[in-house]
Amino acid sequence: MKSLEELKAIRDKMKNQVGIRAEDEHQTRVVVGMATCGIASGARPVLTALSNAVQEKDLSNVMVTQTGCIGLCQYEPIVEVMEPGKEKVTYVKMNPDKAMEVVEQHLIGGKVVVKYTLAQEDIK
Amino acid sequence: MFRSHVLVCGGTGCTSSGSAEIIKKLEEEVKKNGLENEVGVVRTGCFGLCALGPIMIVYPEATFYSMVKVEDIPEIVSEHLLKGRPVKRLLYDETVTETGVKSLGDTDFYKKQHRVALRNCGVINPENIEEYIGTNGYAALGKVLTEMTPDDVIQTLLDSGLRGRGGGGFPTGLKWKLAKGNDADQKYVCCNADEGDPGAFMDRSVLEGDPHAVLEAMAIAGYAIGASQGYIYVRAEYPIAVQRLQIAISQAREYGLLGKNIFESGFDFDIDLRLGAGAFVCGEETALMTSIEGNRGEPRPRPPFPAQKGLFGKPTILNNVETYANIPQIILNGAEWFASMGTEKSKGTKVFALGGKINNTGLVEIPMGTTLREVIEEIGGGIPNGKKFKAAQTGGPSGGCIPAEHFDIPIDYDNLISIGSMMGSGGLIVMDEDDCMVDIAKFFLEFTVDESCGKCTPCRIGTKRMLEILNKITDGQATMEDLDKLEELCYYIKENSLCGLGQTAPNPVLSTLKFFRKEYEAHILDKKCPAGVCKALLSYSIDPEKCRGCTLCSRVCPNNAITGTLKEPHVIDTTKCVKCGACMEKCRFGAISRK
Numbered sequence: 001m002k003s004l005e006e007l008k009a010i011r012d013k014m015k016n017q018v019g020i021r022a023e024d025e026h027q028t029r030v031v032v033g034m035a036t037c038g039i040a041s042g043a044r045p046v047l048t049a050l051s052n053a054v055q056e057k058d059l060s061n062v063m064v065t066q067t068g069c070i071g072l073c074q075y076e077p078i079v080e081v082m083e084p085g086k087e088k089v090t091y092v093k094m095n096p097d098k099a100m101e102v103v104e105q106h107l108i109g110g111k112v113v114v115k116y117t118l119a120q121e122d123i124k
Numbered sequence: 125m126f127r128s129h130v131l132v133c134g135g136t137g138c139t140s141s142g143s144a145e146i147i148k149k150l151e152e153e154v155k156k157n158g159l160e161n162e163v164g165v166v167r168t169g170c171f172g173l174c175a176l177g178p179i180m181i182v183y184p185e186a187t188f189y190s191m192v193k194v195e196d197i198p199e200i201v202s203e204h205l206l207k208g209r210p211v212k213r214l215l216y217d218e219t220v221t222e223t224g225v226k227s228l229g230d231t232d233f234y235k236k237q238h239r240v241a242l243r244n245c246g247v248i249n250p251e252n253i254e255e256y257i258g259t260n261g262y263a264a265l266g267k268v269l270t271e272m273t274p275d276d277v278i279q280t281l282l283d284s285g286l287r288g289r290g291g292g293g294f295p296t297g298l299k300w301k302l303a304k305g306n307d308a309d310q311k312y313v314c315c316n317a318d319e320g321d322p323g324a325f326m327d328r329s330v331l332e333g334d335p336h337a338v339l340e341a342m343a344i345a346g347y348a349i350g351a352s353q354g355y356i357y358v359r360a361e362y363p364i365a366v367q368r369l370q371i372a373i374s375q376a377r378e379y380g381l382l383g384k385n386i387f388e389s390g391f392d393f394d395i396d397l398r399l400g401a402g403a404f405v406c407g408e409e410t411a412l413m414t415s416i417e418g419n420r421g422e423p424r425p426r427p428p429f430p431a432q433k434g435l436f437g438k439p440t441i442l443n444n445v446e447t448y449a450n451i452p453q454i455i456l457n458g459a460e461w462f463a464s465m466g467t468e469k470s471k472g473t474k475v476f477a478l479g480g481k482i483n484n485t486g487l488v489e490i491p492m493g494t495t496l497r498e499v500i501e502e503i504g505g506g507i508p509n510g511k512k513f514k515a516a517q518t519g520g521p522s523g524g525c526i527p528a529e530h531f532d533i534p535i536d537y538d539n540l541i542s543i544g545s546m547m548g549s550g551g552l553i554v555m556d557e558d559d560c561m562v563d564i565a566k567f568f569l570e571f572t573v574d575e576s577c578g579k580c581t582p583c584r585i586g587t588k589r590m591l592e593i594l595n596k597i598t599d600g601q602a603t604m605e606d607l608d609k610l611e612e613l614c615y616y617i618k619e620n621s622l623c624g625l626g627q628t629a630p631n632p633v634l635s636t637l638k639f640f641r642k643e644y645e646a647h648i649l650d651k652k653c654p655a656g657v658c659k660a661l662l663s664y665s666i667d668p669e670k671c672r673g674c675t676l677c678s679r680v681c682p683n684n685a686i687t688g689t690l691k692e693p694h695v696i697d698t699t700k701c702v703k704c705g706a707c708m709e710k711c712r713f714g715a716i717s718r719k
Contacts, residue, residue, distance in 0.1 A: 003387065003388065004266045004270060004387060007257060007262055007263065007266055007387075010254055010257045010258070011257050011258055011260065011261075011263070013254070013258075014254050014255060014257055014258025014259075015258050017125070017126070017255075017258065018247070018248060018255055018258040018259055019258075020126075020128075020129055020183050020184050021129060021131065021183045021184075021186075021247055031208075032208075033208075034206065034207045034208045035207055035208075035209075036207075039206075039207070044162075047127060047162075048127060048161075048162055050127075051125070051126075051127030051128075051162070052125045052127070055125050056125070063184040063185075064127055064184065065128075065184055065185050065208065066207065066208030067208045067209075068207060068208055068209045
């Protein structure tokens with residue numbers, strides 16, 4: 001290494017990866033249902049896609065994690081977004097592409113992607 | 125890119141309780157479940173809570189597992205890492221609440237801690253330089269080399285109020301200033317990692333958990349005083365620390381952060397390791413340098429001080445591991461930031477190794493000025509089995525005891541000295557009512573007698589005589605004149621020894637005499653050990669009212685000292701009794717007592 005720029009380049013590359021190890025209660029939590037039902041309907045690619053996107057786009061205030069069965073197995077894969085001080089948003093029947101839209105519009109843009117939410121489903 | 129990081133402690137404490145096998149199993153299971161591209165397994169340094177090892181933390185949730193066994197790993201992987209359901213039974217109790225899982229930072233153990241020197245311990249993989257760079261590593265060196273003059277660096281340290289963490293508490297900036305002021309063709313920067321106090325492991329944990337912080341600070345020191353070569357003197361009994369230092373040094377060289385023309389500033393600096401063979405006296409600065417030079421580790425008189433004539437006769441600075449670990453943070457955050465922590469004359473934080481009769485054995489870092497009560501009762505989780513606090517020993521064989529009456533004393537350099545103890549390097553051993561203070565003093569004296577290098581008479585012969593008197597006291601053979609002689613000898617050794625080892629060797633005796641003289645007198649006048657420790661002064665007896673004649677005691681006695689017939693009260697023959705206590709442990713009726 002010859003310059004401070006090179007040092008900074010390594011730091012930026014590593015920062016997001018090491019940053020996952022920080023605890024912060026003001027973080028937005030993105031939770032993916034990863035019970036048997038979730039995995040069977042394809043939750044794992046959704047989880048990895050979300051996790052990679054959050055790290056690549058340097059969203060240091062967002063934490064991606066998994067949870068067990070949310071109870072609405074027919075709507076899996078389910079992704080919940082919990083922002084501090086706001087009501088929980090539940091996205092249903094997700095896939096990696098839809099997840100990317102959520103990252104772009106909701107996590108970055110701050111706008112809920114209404115068309116994928118549970119509220120849009122006709123629950124009887 | 126990993127969505128989850130599993131951090132497993134690879135410090136000496138957790139390694140000895142099996143964390144290496146856990147990491148191996150974890151990697152296997154992660155692979156078996158097809159998670160190898162999603163979950164990263166990281167071997168880190170010490171998390172601090174050694175009593176509950178092996179420890180594992182799963183991020184991003186920061187789930188804290190304690191006392192993990194290899195058999196638990198498949199369950200953790202399939203339940204938690206795959207399905208996101210933490211394995212509740214393995215969670216650290218303190219983090220489990222009725223409503224769910226509490227954040228680690230809110231637990232009593234971590235709440236009052238403030239981590240500066242330990243900031244990366246248990247967070248990064250110490251064998252990966254990029255993780256250190258990712259937490260702002262080597263940025264301080266970059267800043268120093270490109271924006272600051274050597275005088276700026278020294279002034280920053282002076283303003284920060286940083287004092288040596290190895291025990292003496294000498295202002296670090298002043299030490300560097302003196303070394304800078306002495307012109308020479310070659311100067312040296314040394315790191316004292318010869319941590320020898322019984323029960324102390326602060327420096328080991330820093331080296332194991334964050335070795336690059338020490339390398340970076342040594343390079344900064346080299347720039348400040350004008351040295352191009354550094355030596356780390358580390359004891360060979362720390363194999364993990366030695367191995368990680370070697371890895372760290374070779375990575376730093378590979379990345380050009382050690383070697384020639386660092387950051388194209390024209391500054392050259394390199395570091396080599398020297399392993400100590402385990403002599404306590406080599407932690408003393410002049411003996412340490414003599415040992416690096418390849419000679420037998422013996423101290424020499426000062427002056428000349430190392431800043432004038434140190435290693436190989438050249439100006440040298442020698443700082444302790446923990447002192448160095450603070451320096452990059454001071455450079456990056458500024459002197460005011462550091463000086464805002466701590467007390468008037470002791471700034472910043474201090475790492476302590478908690479040991480002895482305490483629930484949370486382990487490593488803690490607290491702001492200076494935290495009271496002993498907070499450290500022991502809140503962070504340390506109190507004393508096991510509801511016993512009463514008697515004293516805390518700080519400073520190892522050079523320090524003294526802090527009795528219960530000073531429980532609320534804010535811990536800093538000057539307060540501890542004012543009550544006859546010292547900060548030392550940071551070992552803090554807690555004692556309860558079952559500990560005999562004469563026995564404790566004897567323990568430390570035995571250590572010093574063993575470790576005295578023999579160069580000067582007061583230390584070589586004086587400590588031996590002191591130990592003989594202490595043995596007389598614990599054997600019940602001493603008179604009050606012996607006690608006076610012991611005290612006189614203490615002052616004589618203190619004033620006349622060549623180096624710090626001898627000058628401080630009487631401290632454990634002096635401080636126990638000061639606060640627990642009554643216990644010494646009980647041994648001498650009443651021939652009793654109030655704590656029930658000193659064997660020669662104990663006698664075991666059987667209460668015939670309580671004895672049911674079960675014969676168990678006579679069967680466990682290794683010396684056939686107990687006789688009696690079945691269903692009749694038994695009797696101990698005190699002339700045969702070796703006072704091992706086996707009978708008392710086995711008796712189901714509480715019939716055997718020790719006085």
